[in-house]
Amino acid sequence: TRSTRPQRLLKAVQKKAIKGDPQSVISTIDYFCRHSEWAMNVGDEKGAILDSVVCEVSPSTALELGTYCGYSAVRIARLLPPGTKLITLEFNPDYAAVARQIIEYSGLQDKICLVEGASGDLIPKMQELFGIKTLDFVFLDHWKDRYLPDIKLLEECQLLRKGSILLADNVICPGTPDYLEYVRNSPRYESKYFKSHLEYTKVEDGLEKSVFLG
Numbered sequence: 001t002r003s004t005r006p007q008r009l010l011k012a013v014q015k016k017a018i019k020g021d022p023q024s025v026i027s028t029i030d031y032f033c034r035h036s037e038w039a040m041n042v043g044d045e046k047g048a049i050l051d052s053v054v055c056e057v058s059p060s061t062a063l064e065l066g067t068y069c070g071y072s073a074v075r076i077a078r079l080l081p082p083g084t085k086l087i088t089l090e091f092n093p094d095y096a097a098v099a100r101q102i103i104e105y106s107g108l109q110d111k112i113c114l115v116e117g118a119s120g121d122l123i124p125k126m127q128e129l130f131g132i133k134t135l136d137f138v139f140l141d142h143w144k145d146r147y148l149p150d151i152k153l154l155e156e157c158q159l160l161r162k163g164s165i166l167l168a169d170n171v172i173c174p175g176t177p178d179y180l181e182y183v184r185n186s187p188r189y190e191s192k193y194f195k196s197h198l199e200y201t202k203v204e205d206g207l208e209k210s211v212f213l214g
């Protein structure tokens with residue numbers, strides 16, 4: 001049977017990227033998605049904004065919702081201070097398998113904890129599974145109708161503290177209207193929109209950065 005797009009993306013990384021070099025893995029994926037096959041990675045343009053927020057927050061505890069092929073997990077983990085880890089959740093076993101190999105190829109397997117499962121099931125177990133109290137940084141890039149229920153779940157589970165940063169991809173395209181309305185109108189968040197473009201295209205998209213006020 002024909003390979004899947006994530007499998008073809010993994011092949012390109014194994015063929016073209018330098019093993020153990022996260023930047024080379026990132027550049028190889030961006031080149032592949034721009035010149036061979038588009039894929040829903042956050043990409044280089046929005047990725048630069050993601051990088052700047054990760055560097056600014058310099059999180060001790062970080063969570064990503066929706067690993068897909070591991071592109072943003074590699075982007076985030078390569079910037080984390082020593083001794084800190086990114087927890088990334090992915091419920092599709094085929095995508096998780098590809099992501100593990102891409103993460104391993106980049107050499108960042110000690111900085112990334114990829115957990116297979118649904119965010120709705122795993123978020124309530126985060127404290128016990130990972131021995132964490134609260135999250136400093138959350139990157140949302142999974143199904144767009146899950147952003148709002150999942151941040152409400154993060155609040156309920158007291159995983160957010162005063163100053164926790166949420167960064168959400170695709171708030172314009174494909175769009176997350178209910179999430180945007182919530183974080184922009186809730187007195188519990190201070191929100192800011194970073195205008196950019198949908199990965200590898202000229203279509204407008206952007207990231208929404210929201211600070212939890214406690």
Ligand SMILES: Nc1ncnc2c1ncn2[C@@H]1O[C@H](/C=C/CNC(=O)c2cc([N+](=O)[O-])cc(O)c2O)[C@@H](O)[C@H]1O
Binds near residue numbers: 065068069118146198
């Ligand atoms: N509740 C959950 N728990 C764990 N993993 C979950 C999950 N819900 C979805 N996932 C996983 O997260 C990824 C989904 C991404 C949806 N992005 C998108 O649909 C998307 C689409 C476009 N686009 O169409 O242009 C552009 C983009 O940047 C996009 O992120 C997939 O790997 C999926 O298996």
Ligand SMILES: [Mg+2]
Binds near residue numbers: 040041
């Ligand atoms: Mg996205």
